[in-house]
Amino acid sequence: MGNTDKFEMIANVYDTPERIQIAKVSSDAIREYLVDAKSKDAIDFGCGTGLVGMNLLNEFRSMLFLDTSENMIHQIKQKISDYDIQNADTFCFDFEQKGLSDLHADYIFMAQVLLHIHDVQLVLSRLFDVLIEGGHLLIVDFDKNEKIASDIVHNGFDQAELTEIMTKIGYRNIQSKTFYHGSKIFMGQDASMFILDAQK
Template identity: 75%
Template sequence: MGNIDIFEMMANRYDTTDRIQIAKVTSDAIREYLADTNDKNAMDFGCGTGLVGMNLLNDFNFMFFLDTSQNMINQVKQKIAEFNIQNADTLCFDFEKEGRMDLQADYIFMAQVLLHINDVELVLSRLYDVLNVGGHLLIVDFNKNDEIVSDMVHNGFDQEKLIELMIKIGYREIQSKTFYTGSKIFMNHDASLFILDSQK
Protein backbone atom coordinates (compact mmCIF):
# COMPACT_ATOMS: atom_id res chain seq x y z
CA MET A 1 0.00 0.00 0.00
CA GLY A 2 1.22 3.51 -0.76
CA ASN A 3 2.27 6.20 1.72
CA ILE A 4 3.38 3.74 4.42
CA ASP A 5 6.22 6.03 5.59
CA ILE A 6 3.79 8.90 6.17
CA PHE A 7 1.47 6.72 8.25
CA GLU A 8 4.40 5.34 10.26
CA MET A 9 5.31 8.90 11.28
CA MET A 10 1.80 10.08 12.14
CA ALA A 11 0.54 6.95 13.96
CA ASN A 12 0.86 8.26 17.52
CA ARG A 13 -0.97 11.51 16.72
CA TYR A 14 -3.48 10.12 14.22
CA ASP A 15 -6.59 10.13 16.43
CA THR A 16 -7.68 13.74 15.98
CA THR A 17 -11.19 14.94 16.82
CA ASP A 18 -12.03 15.21 13.11
CA ARG A 19 -10.83 11.67 12.33
CA ILE A 20 -12.72 10.24 15.31
CA GLN A 21 -15.89 11.98 14.10
CA ILE A 22 -15.50 10.74 10.49
CA ALA A 23 -14.84 7.22 11.82
CA LYS A 24 -18.10 7.37 13.81
CA VAL A 25 -20.05 8.50 10.72
CA THR A 26 -18.35 5.75 8.70
CA SER A 27 -18.99 2.94 11.20
CA ASP A 28 -22.64 4.01 11.51
CA ALA A 29 -22.94 3.83 7.71
CA ILE A 30 -21.35 0.36 7.65
CA ARG A 31 -23.63 -0.84 10.44
CA GLU A 32 -26.67 -0.21 8.22
CA TYR A 33 -25.44 -3.06 5.97
CA LEU A 34 -24.88 -5.59 8.76
CA ALA A 35 -27.42 -8.29 9.54
CA ASP A 36 -27.03 -11.24 11.92
CA THR A 37 -23.29 -10.67 12.25
CA ASN A 38 -22.81 -11.63 15.90
CA ASP A 39 -21.32 -14.99 14.90
CA LYS A 40 -19.35 -13.54 11.96
CA ASN A 41 -15.69 -12.59 11.67
CA ALA A 42 -14.66 -9.23 10.25
CA MET A 43 -11.50 -7.57 8.98
CA ASP A 44 -10.78 -3.86 9.28
CA PHE A 45 -8.53 -3.62 6.22
CA GLY A 46 -6.10 -0.71 6.27
CA CYS A 47 -7.29 -0.13 9.81
CA GLY A 48 -4.94 2.68 10.77
CA THR A 49 -5.36 3.09 14.53
CA GLY A 50 -8.56 1.01 14.41
CA LEU A 51 -11.00 3.90 14.76
CA VAL A 52 -13.69 2.32 12.55
CA GLY A 53 -13.21 -1.30 13.63
CA MET A 54 -13.25 -0.43 17.32
CA ASN A 55 -16.70 1.10 16.85
CA LEU A 56 -17.93 -2.17 15.31
CA LEU A 57 -16.35 -4.67 17.73
CA ASN A 58 -19.65 -5.54 19.42
CA ASP A 59 -21.31 -6.25 16.06
CA PHE A 60 -19.04 -9.22 15.32
CA ASN A 61 -17.74 -12.41 16.89
CA PHE A 62 -14.14 -11.48 16.01
CA MET A 63 -12.37 -8.50 14.48
CA PHE A 64 -9.08 -8.69 12.63
CA PHE A 65 -7.19 -5.39 12.31
CA LEU A 66 -4.84 -5.31 9.33
CA ASP A 67 -2.56 -2.51 8.15
CA THR A 68 0.74 -2.06 6.29
CA SER A 69 2.07 0.32 8.96
CA GLN A 70 3.57 -1.38 12.01
CA ASN A 71 3.24 1.83 14.05
CA MET A 72 -0.49 1.97 13.29
CA ILE A 73 -0.83 -1.69 14.31
CA ASN A 74 1.03 -0.89 17.55
CA GLN A 75 -1.60 1.76 18.32
CA VAL A 76 -4.36 -0.84 17.81
CA LYS A 77 -2.50 -3.32 20.03
CA GLN A 78 -2.35 -0.68 22.77
CA LYS A 79 -6.12 -0.17 22.58
CA ILE A 80 -6.76 -3.93 22.64
CA ALA A 81 -4.61 -4.24 25.78
CA GLU A 82 -5.92 -1.08 27.44
CA PHE A 83 -9.58 -2.05 27.04
CA ASN A 84 -8.94 -5.78 27.58
CA ILE A 85 -10.56 -6.62 24.24
CA GLN A 86 -10.85 -10.39 23.82
CA ASN A 87 -12.34 -10.69 20.33
CA ALA A 88 -9.65 -8.98 18.23
CA ASP A 89 -6.19 -9.53 16.77
CA THR A 90 -3.78 -7.60 14.54
CA LEU A 91 -1.58 -8.22 11.52
CA CYS A 92 0.91 -5.98 9.72
CA PHE A 93 0.77 -7.05 6.08
CA ASP A 94 0.77 -5.57 2.57
CA PHE A 95 -1.73 -7.12 0.15
CA GLU A 96 -0.16 -5.21 -2.75
CA LYS A 97 3.02 -7.25 -2.31
CA GLU A 98 1.48 -10.70 -1.86
CA GLY A 99 -1.74 -12.57 -1.12
CA ARG A 100 -2.68 -14.50 2.00
CA MET A 101 -4.62 -17.73 1.55
CA ASP A 102 -4.67 -18.46 5.29
CA LEU A 103 -6.92 -15.48 6.08
CA GLN A 104 -10.70 -15.77 5.89
CA ALA A 105 -13.41 -13.26 6.76
CA ASP A 106 -17.19 -12.94 6.51
CA TYR A 107 -16.99 -9.14 6.33
CA ILE A 108 -14.16 -6.92 5.16
CA PHE A 109 -14.45 -3.18 5.37
CA MET A 110 -12.01 -0.57 4.17
CA ALA A 111 -12.55 3.07 5.09
CA GLN A 112 -10.62 5.68 3.10
CA VAL A 113 -8.08 3.02 2.20
CA LEU A 114 -8.64 2.43 -1.50
CA LEU A 115 -7.40 5.92 -2.40
CA HIS A 116 -3.94 4.95 -1.07
CA ILE A 117 -3.73 1.71 -3.10
CA ASN A 118 -1.83 1.85 -6.38
CA ASP A 119 -3.15 -1.37 -7.93
CA VAL A 120 -6.83 -1.28 -7.00
CA GLU A 121 -7.82 -4.33 -9.09
CA LEU A 122 -5.06 -6.50 -7.61
CA VAL A 123 -5.97 -5.71 -4.00
CA LEU A 124 -9.73 -6.08 -4.56
CA SER A 125 -9.04 -9.46 -6.21
CA ARG A 126 -6.93 -10.61 -3.26
CA LEU A 127 -9.63 -9.49 -0.83
CA TYR A 128 -12.17 -11.44 -2.88
CA ASP A 129 -10.04 -14.54 -2.22
CA VAL A 130 -10.06 -13.83 1.53
CA LEU A 131 -13.86 -13.47 1.72
CA ASN A 132 -15.96 -16.49 2.62
CA VAL A 133 -18.68 -17.34 0.10
CA GLY A 134 -21.61 -15.01 0.79
CA GLY A 135 -19.28 -12.62 2.58
CA HIS A 136 -19.35 -8.85 2.14
CA LEU A 137 -16.74 -6.30 1.17
CA LEU A 138 -17.74 -2.79 2.25
CA ILE A 139 -15.81 0.16 0.83
CA VAL A 140 -16.08 3.68 2.19
CA ASP A 141 -14.17 6.28 0.22
CA PHE A 142 -14.31 9.67 -1.45
CA ASN A 143 -16.26 10.38 -4.60
CA LYS A 144 -14.04 11.46 -7.48
CA ASN A 145 -12.97 15.08 -7.09
CA ASP A 146 -11.19 16.67 -10.08
CA GLU A 147 -10.06 19.61 -7.94
CA ILE A 148 -7.65 17.28 -6.14
CA VAL A 149 -4.39 16.66 -7.97
CA SER A 150 -1.95 14.41 -6.15
CA ASP A 151 0.74 11.88 -6.98
CA MET A 152 0.21 10.39 -3.49
CA VAL A 153 -3.42 9.28 -3.65
CA HIS A 154 -6.27 8.72 -6.10
CA ASN A 155 -8.55 11.77 -6.28
CA GLY A 156 -11.55 9.69 -5.23
CA PHE A 157 -13.57 7.19 -7.25
CA ASP A 158 -16.39 7.13 -9.75
CA GLN A 159 -18.90 4.74 -8.13
CA GLU A 160 -20.10 3.31 -11.48
CA LYS A 161 -16.57 2.59 -12.72
CA LEU A 162 -15.65 0.98 -9.40
CA ILE A 163 -18.76 -1.22 -9.60
CA GLU A 164 -17.81 -2.29 -13.16
CA LEU A 165 -14.34 -3.28 -11.95
CA MET A 166 -15.76 -5.26 -9.04
CA ILE A 167 -18.21 -7.13 -11.28
CA LYS A 168 -15.24 -8.07 -13.48
CA ILE A 169 -13.45 -9.51 -10.42
CA GLY A 170 -16.53 -11.53 -9.43
CA TYR A 171 -18.30 -9.45 -6.79
CA ARG A 172 -22.09 -9.44 -7.04
CA GLU A 173 -25.17 -7.75 -5.58
CA ILE A 174 -23.28 -4.46 -5.47
CA GLN A 175 -24.98 -1.34 -4.21
CA SER A 176 -23.51 2.06 -3.45
CA LYS A 177 -24.60 5.50 -2.34
CA THR A 178 -23.15 8.82 -1.19
CA PHE A 179 -23.84 9.21 2.53
CA TYR A 180 -21.78 12.11 3.83
CA THR A 181 -20.52 15.50 2.67
CA GLY A 182 -18.02 17.45 4.71
CA SER A 183 -16.00 20.65 4.66
CA LYS A 184 -12.28 20.30 3.90
CA ILE A 185 -12.22 16.56 4.64
CA PHE A 186 -10.15 15.45 1.60
CA MET A 187 -6.75 17.14 1.26
CA ASN A 188 -8.28 20.38 2.53
CA HIS A 189 -11.11 20.26 -0.03
CA ASP A 190 -14.82 19.86 0.56
CA ALA A 191 -15.71 16.30 -0.38
CA SER A 192 -18.31 13.55 -0.16
CA LEU A 193 -18.00 9.95 0.96
CA PHE A 194 -19.76 6.96 -0.58
CA ILE A 195 -20.34 3.49 0.80
CA LEU A 196 -20.32 0.44 -1.45
CA ASP A 197 -21.55 -3.00 -0.37
CA SER A 198 -20.67 -6.10 -2.39
CA GLN A 199 -20.87 -9.86 -1.95
CA LYS A 200 -18.82 -12.87 -2.94
Protein backbone atom coordinates in the same frame (compact mmCIF):
# COMPACT_ATOMS: atom_id res chain seq x y z
CA MET B 1 0.24 -0.45 0.53
CA GLY B 2 0.79 3.11 -0.63
CA ASN B 3 1.98 5.76 1.84
CA THR B 4 2.93 3.32 4.61
CA ASP B 5 5.99 5.43 5.47
CA LYS B 6 3.78 8.49 5.93
CA PHE B 7 1.47 6.58 8.28
CA GLU B 8 4.43 5.23 10.24
CA MET B 9 5.36 8.82 11.09
CA ILE B 10 1.90 10.02 12.16
CA ALA B 11 0.63 6.90 13.98
CA ASN B 12 0.95 8.32 17.49
CA VAL B 13 -0.79 11.60 16.60
CA TYR B 14 -3.33 10.16 14.16
CA ASP B 15 -6.45 10.26 16.36
CA THR B 16 -7.51 13.88 15.84
CA PRO B 17 -11.08 15.04 16.57
CA GLU B 18 -11.69 15.34 12.80
CA ARG B 19 -10.56 11.77 12.11
CA ILE B 20 -12.55 10.45 15.07
CA GLN B 21 -15.66 12.19 13.69
CA ILE B 22 -15.19 10.82 10.14
CA ALA B 23 -14.58 7.34 11.60
CA LYS B 24 -17.86 7.55 13.50
CA VAL B 25 -19.74 8.60 10.37
CA SER B 26 -18.06 5.76 8.43
CA SER B 27 -18.75 3.08 11.03
CA ASP B 28 -22.39 4.17 11.34
CA ALA B 29 -22.74 3.77 7.57
CA ILE B 30 -21.12 0.32 7.64
CA ARG B 31 -23.35 -0.81 10.52
CA GLU B 32 -26.45 -0.32 8.36
CA TYR B 33 -25.25 -3.04 5.96
CA LEU B 34 -24.46 -5.74 8.51
CA VAL B 35 -26.70 -8.81 8.68
CA ASP B 36 -26.49 -11.36 11.54
CA ALA B 37 -22.94 -10.14 12.15
CA LYS B 38 -22.74 -11.28 15.79
CA SER B 39 -21.82 -14.75 14.55
CA LYS B 40 -19.41 -13.43 11.91
CA ASP B 41 -15.70 -12.65 11.68
CA ALA B 42 -14.53 -9.31 10.27
CA ILE B 43 -11.34 -7.71 9.00
CA ASP B 44 -10.76 -3.97 9.39
CA PHE B 45 -8.57 -3.63 6.30
CA GLY B 46 -6.08 -0.76 6.34
CA CYS B 47 -7.25 -0.17 9.88
CA GLY B 48 -4.87 2.65 10.81
CA THR B 49 -5.29 3.16 14.54
CA GLY B 50 -8.56 1.22 14.44
CA LEU B 51 -10.91 4.18 14.73
CA VAL B 52 -13.59 2.56 12.56
CA GLY B 53 -13.12 -1.02 13.71
CA MET B 54 -13.20 -0.08 17.39
CA ASN B 55 -16.66 1.43 16.82
CA LEU B 56 -17.83 -1.88 15.33
CA LEU B 57 -16.20 -4.37 17.71
CA ASN B 58 -19.46 -5.31 19.41
CA GLU B 59 -21.15 -6.04 16.09
CA PHE B 60 -18.96 -9.08 15.28
CA ARG B 61 -17.81 -12.32 16.84
CA SER B 62 -14.21 -11.38 16.13
CA MET B 63 -12.23 -8.65 14.41
CA LEU B 64 -8.81 -8.68 12.82
CA PHE B 65 -7.16 -5.26 12.54
CA LEU B 66 -4.93 -5.38 9.47
CA ASP B 67 -2.56 -2.67 8.26
CA THR B 68 0.79 -2.29 6.49
CA SER B 69 2.14 0.10 9.12
CA GLU B 70 3.84 -1.45 12.16
CA ASN B 71 3.35 1.76 14.14
CA MET B 72 -0.39 1.84 13.43
CA ILE B 73 -0.65 -1.80 14.51
CA HIS B 74 1.27 -0.90 17.68
CA GLN B 75 -1.39 1.74 18.45
CA ILE B 76 -4.16 -0.85 18.03
CA LYS B 77 -2.38 -3.39 20.22
CA GLN B 78 -2.19 -0.73 22.91
CA LYS B 79 -5.95 -0.07 22.68
CA ILE B 80 -6.77 -3.80 22.76
CA SER B 81 -4.62 -4.13 25.87
CA ASP B 82 -5.87 -0.92 27.55
CA TYR B 83 -9.53 -1.86 27.09
CA ASP B 84 -8.94 -5.60 27.67
CA ILE B 85 -10.65 -6.46 24.38
CA GLN B 86 -11.07 -10.21 23.96
CA ASN B 87 -12.43 -10.58 20.43
CA ALA B 88 -9.77 -8.69 18.47
CA ASP B 89 -6.38 -9.43 16.98
CA THR B 90 -3.86 -7.58 14.81
CA PHE B 91 -1.91 -8.43 11.68
CA CYS B 92 0.70 -6.39 9.79
CA PHE B 93 0.54 -7.33 6.11
CA ASP B 94 0.64 -5.74 2.65
CA PHE B 95 -1.84 -7.13 0.12
CA GLU B 96 -0.20 -5.09 -2.65
CA GLN B 97 2.93 -7.21 -2.22
CA LYS B 98 1.30 -10.66 -2.03
CA GLY B 99 -1.93 -12.52 -1.43
CA LEU B 100 -2.80 -14.65 1.58
CA SER B 101 -4.51 -18.00 1.13
CA ASP B 102 -5.11 -19.01 4.75
CA LEU B 103 -6.96 -15.87 5.89
CA HIS B 104 -10.78 -15.87 5.69
CA ALA B 105 -13.56 -13.54 6.84
CA ASP B 106 -17.31 -13.04 6.54
CA TYR B 107 -16.96 -9.26 6.37
CA ILE B 108 -14.10 -7.04 5.23
CA PHE B 109 -14.50 -3.31 5.54
CA MET B 110 -12.16 -0.53 4.50
CA ALA B 111 -12.69 3.15 5.24
CA GLN B 112 -10.66 5.78 3.36
CA VAL B 113 -8.18 3.05 2.42
CA LEU B 114 -8.75 2.44 -1.27
CA LEU B 115 -7.56 5.93 -2.20
CA HIS B 116 -4.09 4.99 -0.90
CA ILE B 117 -3.89 1.77 -2.92
CA HIS B 118 -1.99 2.03 -6.18
CA ASP B 119 -3.33 -1.13 -7.87
CA VAL B 120 -7.00 -1.12 -6.88
CA GLN B 121 -8.01 -4.12 -8.98
CA LEU B 122 -5.19 -6.31 -7.65
CA VAL B 123 -6.03 -5.63 -4.00
CA LEU B 124 -9.78 -6.03 -4.52
CA SER B 125 -9.07 -9.39 -6.20
CA ARG B 126 -6.96 -10.54 -3.27
CA LEU B 127 -9.65 -9.47 -0.81
CA PHE B 128 -12.21 -11.41 -2.88
CA ASP B 129 -10.10 -14.52 -2.21
CA VAL B 130 -10.15 -13.84 1.54
CA LEU B 131 -13.94 -13.54 1.73
CA ILE B 132 -15.90 -16.69 2.40
CA GLU B 133 -18.61 -17.55 -0.13
CA GLY B 134 -21.45 -15.11 0.46
CA GLY B 135 -19.20 -12.75 2.44
CA HIS B 136 -19.29 -8.98 2.05
CA LEU B 137 -16.74 -6.30 1.25
CA LEU B 138 -17.77 -2.83 2.43
CA ILE B 139 -15.89 0.16 1.05
CA VAL B 140 -16.23 3.68 2.43
CA ASP B 141 -14.32 6.29 0.45
CA PHE B 142 -14.49 9.64 -1.28
CA ASP B 143 -16.46 10.29 -4.45
CA LYS B 144 -14.26 11.39 -7.35
CA ASN B 145 -13.23 14.99 -6.75
CA GLU B 146 -11.78 17.04 -9.60
CA LYS B 147 -10.46 19.66 -7.14
CA ILE B 148 -7.96 17.15 -5.77
CA ALA B 149 -4.66 16.73 -7.60
CA SER B 150 -2.24 14.43 -5.81
CA ASP B 151 0.67 12.13 -6.61
CA ILE B 152 0.11 10.06 -3.48
CA VAL B 153 -3.62 9.30 -3.44
CA HIS B 154 -6.45 8.76 -5.94
CA ASN B 155 -8.76 11.79 -6.15
CA GLY B 156 -11.70 9.66 -5.05
CA PHE B 157 -13.69 7.14 -7.09
CA ASP B 158 -16.53 7.05 -9.57
CA GLN B 159 -19.01 4.57 -8.07
CA ALA B 160 -20.05 3.17 -11.47
CA GLU B 161 -16.42 2.60 -12.55
CA LEU B 162 -15.61 0.92 -9.25
CA THR B 163 -18.69 -1.31 -9.60
CA GLU B 164 -17.52 -2.30 -13.08
CA ILE B 165 -14.04 -3.27 -11.82
CA MET B 166 -15.54 -5.32 -9.00
CA THR B 167 -18.06 -7.06 -11.27
CA LYS B 168 -15.16 -8.21 -13.48
CA ILE B 169 -13.42 -9.66 -10.41
CA GLY B 170 -16.56 -11.64 -9.53
CA TYR B 171 -18.29 -9.56 -6.88
CA ARG B 172 -22.09 -9.56 -7.13
CA ASN B 173 -25.10 -7.76 -5.64
CA ILE B 174 -23.07 -4.55 -5.67
CA GLN B 175 -24.86 -1.48 -4.33
CA SER B 176 -23.46 1.93 -3.50
CA LYS B 177 -24.63 5.39 -2.48
CA THR B 178 -23.24 8.74 -1.40
CA PHE B 179 -24.08 9.16 2.28
CA TYR B 180 -22.09 12.09 3.62
CA HIS B 181 -20.95 15.55 2.60
CA GLY B 182 -18.33 17.35 4.65
CA SER B 183 -16.42 20.60 4.67
CA LYS B 184 -12.66 20.38 3.96
CA ILE B 185 -12.54 16.63 4.70
CA PHE B 186 -10.47 15.54 1.69
CA MET B 187 -7.05 17.20 1.45
CA GLY B 188 -8.50 20.54 2.49
CA GLN B 189 -11.41 20.36 0.03
CA ASP B 190 -15.14 19.92 0.59
CA ALA B 191 -16.00 16.37 -0.40
CA SER B 192 -18.62 13.62 -0.32
CA MET B 193 -18.21 10.02 0.79
CA PHE B 194 -19.87 6.90 -0.56
CA ILE B 195 -20.40 3.41 0.80
CA LEU B 196 -20.29 0.36 -1.45
CA ASP B 197 -21.44 -3.12 -0.45
CA ALA B 198 -20.38 -6.10 -2.58
CA GLN B 199 -20.88 -9.81 -2.05
CA LYS B 200 -18.79 -12.80 -3.05
